[in-house]
Amino acid sequence: MPTTRVTGRGQKSPVDEEFLKQLYQGGELLAQGRVDEARQLLERVHQLQPRNEKGRNLLGLAYFKLGLFDRAAEIYEALVRDNPVDATLRVNLGLVYLKTNALQRAMREFEAATDLQPDHQKAHNYLGLALAQAGEYGRAREHFLQAGSDVMAEKMAKAIAGEKFPQPARTSFTPRAPAPAARPASAPSEGQWGAQFGLDESPSAAGPAASDGSDDELRFADDEGPGAMTETPPDAAAGEGGQEAEGRPGADGAALAERSSSEPADEPLPQSLEDATPELPSKVSAFRPGTQVPVLTELASAVALAGANPLQTLRVGTHSFSAYVEGELLTRLEGLVAFSGQLQFQPEMKRYRGRPTEEFFGEGDAQLVRATGTGVLFVESPPSRCFLAVDLGDEGAYVREECVFAFEEAVAFDNGRVPSDVAPDLELVHLRGHGRVVLSLTGALRSVAVAAQRPVTVPLSHLVGWQGKVEPRVVLLPGESLPEESEPPRRVAVELSGEGFALISLPVR
CATH class of the missing domain: 3.60.160.10 (Mitochondrial biogenesis AIM24)
Structure with missing residues (x-):
């Protein structure tokens, strides 16, 4: 992520002042549900600092809420390219793929997340839901067990035994505000190599069916981690007594990050892809000046390269x-x-x-x-x-x-x-x-x-x-x-x- 430029004795440049101001305002507009206005500001933020992870996450969230899943996928794909060993980013990208009915792509991201972080319960749960939708009940049951979702594991056992099990419906979403249509995806080509290369997984240009979208919101976390994604509650903008918290435009970047860094309450694992929501990362895979410096041994294990093995050559x-x-x-x-x-x-x-x-x-x-x-x-x-x-x-x-x-x-x-x-x-x-x-x-x-x-x-x-x-x-x-x-x-x-x-x-x- 680009660091803050300074002029004179510790003063931020006008470019950084403008960046922080628009980043703050974009987050506020998102929390207020004024998504299209937020998108316009956050696109400007992205132009000012294209590599800023917080700005990219917020812009992806705005695209997601507007139903511009193709653009949201571009944002999260780029974040995954920059942070390929972040399991939570893989999960979040998989959920975006689910919104375009690219089931195989979503499953690949969930599988990568479980490889990177075997104890990632939501990754196992989402992979189980996707496998159940594909009719692979045996594999789905294994991942539900690893997720600790006994209810879904039992449903899979019944499905394997021959009892009728309704496959989870494909995900759906209702945009929060009018927006221009996402650019149409390329039509899939027929043929053996077309299937082998995933060409039959192009997102539907028409988009999924409508729903209330209440459980479909990407959430963004202000902890500045590459995979951080949790939405700030609307009332989080005020401190005690209704006074606004510190971190106004032009304030220190750390103050801006502290506005809404509280952990979300534990939620039960979803039993339908309709309820899929992105996950807050358990670890921050990068640190910034002024924050607590990680212990090297812990950092080394957290950023380990994903290596092949005899079972996955x-x-x-x-x-x-x-x-x-x-x-x-x-x-x-x-x-x-x-x-x-x-x-x-x-x-x-x-x-x-x-x-x-x-x-x-x-x-x-x-x-x-x-x-x-x-x-x-x-x-x-x-x-x-x-x-x-x-x-x-x-x-x-x-x-x-x-x-x-x-x-x-x-x-x-x-x-x-x-x-x-x-x-x-x-x-x-x-x-x-x-x-x-x-x-x-x-x-x-x-x-x-x-x-x-x-x-x-x-x-x-x-x-x-x-x-x-x-x-x-x-x-x-x-x-x-x-x-x-x-x-x-x-x-x-x-x-x-x-x-x-x-x-x-x-x-x-």
């Missing part, structure tokens, strides 16, 4: 992944954070028709290596890229070489290229076999169907690869012309014809 987040190696794993070491155990690394050579060539697979830090031995790898991606793990299933795929980051030994590969007269040849990797692959992308993965007599042309900057019986051809984008020998390559694209899917990565915004 691959753990992939948006901008990080860890892999448990027992035998061999092919991976790049670009972004390596650490590795534990006894591992050796040998540069991998490109293959052609199953035989090694004399050319290295990648160069420098981006070179692919074969990791052997027993240990755990921790890798972080640069901000401009993200990771995605996929299972190849029964069909292979052609993927651009730069998009292949790691894959299991069971995956067979061959290198190749698509010759081009208008740009450098397109370097490819053909991946096949039953195994998992970690892709390095510039953003969200999408697909476009390629059908007979309907070729698809994708700008090279967006292309990840393709699957199916597809013929590629490198072409110039419309309006471009062939470059002279001394000129750089023009903007190019790849035309795909045949039957299959074009795999596309939408750049990170």
Whole structure:
């Protein structure tokens, strides 16, 4: 989070004064139910300090209350990227996904939260509710038991025994104030790879059905923690005798944070996704000047990287992944954070028709290596890229070489290229076999169907690869012309014809 800038002898700059004033007013308007007015102020706050966690949380809350779940998801996804080991942020993002009926995405976030914090009762409970909605009563019962929700565990036991159990209804929400419609989500593509990459989980553009929304409010905590989300009660703005508490605009940032830092009362675990509400984090994963300094040993355990293990050999987040190696794993070491155990690394050579060539697979830090031995790898991606793990299933795929980051030994590969007269040849990797692959992308993965007599042309900057019986051809984008020998390559694209899917990565915004 950006720290307060000072001018002269400890005085805040006008920019910081404006930021604190609008942040305070935005929180007040939210507490008063004047949500659209709060949104306008908080968007200005976000412009002044885009990395401020409190401002982002409040803006996400405003979007959520207005029913702009797509925008709320962007805010919370960014918070999760910045704090990938915060279990509560994972839970909160999962609840936002539930509002868009992206059930599988929500379950993944709840599962990640339970991995990060096994004793997080609400994460287990929400995961149980989501699994029950999906009809997976056995798994749901296990998580209800871990959540301490005996009533729901008993319902799952009856459902397993064959007794009729009404699946929890999908979540619904009524916006508090008129607002412009959220931008429509991309329509899902059909086909095997579309399902494997989660393309069938796009939020409904129409939005969920209406309800009173009384239990659907995200709550924000003023403890400045990255995952802090609890709403200040309307009467919390006044102290004893109705006098306003300290922390007016221009006051010290710590005073602003102290306005409503009380813990919420314990609530029973919800028995329906209709009652889902975000969770106040049990620990603050960051500290600010002037607050109590954490004990190093406690801080170290609280911010531990999520590591893979023999039962979960691959753990992939948006901008990080860890892999448990027992035998061999092919991976790049670009972004390596650490590795534990006894591992050796040998540069991998490109293959052609199953035989090694004399050319290295990648160069420098981006070179692919074969990791052997027993240990755990921790890798972080640069901000401009993200990771995605996929299972190849029964069909292979052609993927651009730069998009292949790691894959299991069971995956067979061959290198190749698509010759081009208008740009450098397109370097490819053909991946096949039953195994998992970690892709390095510039953003969200999408697909476009390629059908007979309907070729698809994708700008090279967006292309990840393709699957199916597809013929590629490198072409110039419309309006471009062939470059002279001394000129750089023009903007190019790849035309795909045949039957299959074009795999596309939408750049990170």
